[in-house]
Amino acid sequence: MNSEKRRQQAAVLLSEMQQQTMxxxxxxxxxxxxxxxxxxxVGARAAVLDADGLRVAxxxxxxxxxxxxRGTLARDYGARLADQHYVGTLxxxxxxYVFRPFSHLVMGCSVPPAVRVESGERFLRFKEHRLALDDFEFHVDSSLTFEGRYPNGLFLKRAALSEAMRAEATAGKVEEARSGVVQVDEAMYWCMLxxxxxxDVRSAVAARFDEIIVDEAQDTSGFQIECLRLIxxxxxxxxxxxxxxxxxxxEFKGASRKSCLGLASQIGLVEYRLTENHRSSQRICNVAANFRGxxxxxSAVGPAANANIQPSVMLYEPERLALIPDDFSSYLKQFEISPSHGAVIARNNRLLDSLSGRPSRPGFTPSIRLCLDVARLDHQAPxxxxxxxxxxxxxxxxxxxAQASxxxxxxxxxxxxxxxxxxxxxxxxxxxGEWVNSATSIIVSAAQLVGGDAGVRDRISTRLRISATNAELPLEEAVQPGRSDGLRLDTIHGVKGMSIGGVLLVVDHVERYDGALQADEWASAIRRQTESKAQHVADEELRIVYVALTRAERVCRLAIPSDTSVATLEAFRSVGFTVEGLDVSA
Structure with a gap:
């Protein structure tokens, strides 16, 4: 397809603001x-650049x-980017383009480098305590600190522990790199080096593409930002x-919004804004604006723009926590929203377990979780x-x-x-346990189909391991089932990027020594932002609430414990929520 025709196609699908910006x-x-x-x-820009004969990453x-x-490119623009382009994660x-072909030059290994996704088996000793080498992490300045769970009974500041173990941990990391296999996140450190x-390597990558488009740029890590800066x-x-x-x-996974904005400033990128919201009502947009300063x-411009439902706070009795999903399902029906187009979301899995009335789920290795997800497809296409x-x-x-890649x-x-x-x-x-044993046999057979070597059974036992206690659990207790009405129960991180007809964000007590209410934490953040009149949200707690609220198309609701203070409820009222069940204006 020629360039002009591709642009005309994009013009049909994009607003004037989207066209001018992208x-x-x-x-x-x-x-x-x-x-x-x-x-x-973003898909439109990549499709147009492709039609212009430019190479896009x-x-x-x-x-x-x-x-x-990829789906957007194919469905909306009929574009299937060929081998001269790249579409995937950063x-x-x-x-x-960096790690596999070139990082052996800095890692000192004699074979092409590879990554591992499972935990490493190397440990270090500090007095009587055992510390996993994987719990030491490099930073952009090449410093190394201990970032793992702090050992019980160790009365030493984290910074002091990092300093005491730095030389030994660094030596362990270097030795691991020389073997040719490093943990998946650490590969970005070796890319940066x-x-x-x-x-010549950074010049080769820079010459490989005419443009690199980074979507979800706010989630890039410090290492990745530095790699982009060098390229x-x-x-x-x-x-x-x-x-x-x-x-x-x-941020808990290394995302560095500050570094990304700093990169844009350093290389002179001009900022443009897309301010038309095609998802939410104007009432939701008005409230959400208070969480980003x-x-x-x-501007709400989509089908839900004029929905006349004000974001609200409901108070609940703690003993009624497990009844909240049913209550919200009924609430959605008042506005002719199907529960299957609604979601009850929470800050963490612990609260989700309480909302569903199910026991806490056991920890799974990534491989077990993958196999369970595939098994639950019920022979639908993965x-x-x-x-x-x-x-x-x-x-x-x-x-x-070490040999797989x-x-x-x-x-x-x-x-x-x-x-x-x-x-x-x-x-x-x-x-x-019985299910995992059966899955193990299937994976072993698949590995043998591609010519697996003699170590197949030892390697599968690491990837599909479970504790003896979890082995006795009925699978329906180990895996959260879906609700019959289709209402989604998920974490805030789990619904990021989604559009949902009605959202209920449930708030409870923070898992801290003082048992504080999560609502109190968020109210404090609201007051900090109001007092500082910040133009961009600096507080991650407010950004978390902001992500939750802005998934909603028409209904946006908070559920907060009934023992919440009037001052905290007043903070939510001050940013646009109506508060049901209590007169906070008195």
């Missing part, structure tokens, strides 16, 4: 409000988001950053990301992580092995 000019920083149609707009934060972007991009020390400085023609920096809620709310994750599991079990390429036989797993995993019923 289809003109070269590198820029685009800050988009929730519901701005960012995925469709379109990277985002998660595999799910990358799959959505992490995978750096693995492909490779680009720093070898100008941009090596002659990259255009860097296009897109994100909502008030939705940055992955904006005087002017985003998502592309699930197939790829199955392929990675099969290859790692077949040959070990250099032994088996993506091939028809590997895809056949993954589909063998999809077709033969047992139904998710019975005891968890």
């Amino acid at each position: 289809l003109a000019g070269g590198g820029r920083l685009v800050t988009a409000c929730p519901g701005a149609g960012k995925t469709r707009s 379109l990277v985002t934060y998660t595999n799910v988001a990358a799959d959505e972007m 992490h995978s991009f750096l693995l492909k 490779t680009l720093e020390k070898f100008p 941009a400085g090596a002659g990259l023609s255009s860097l296009f950053l897109v994100g909502d920096f008030d939705q940055s809620i992955y 904006l005087e002017t709310p985003d 998502a592309l990301r699930q197939l790829r994750n199955l392929e990675d599991l099969i290859v790692n079990v077949a040959f070990g992580e 250099r032994t088996v390429e993506r091939s028809e036989s590997l895809r056949d092995a993954a589909m063998f797993v999809v077709d033969n995993l047992p139904p998710s019923e019975g005891l968890l």
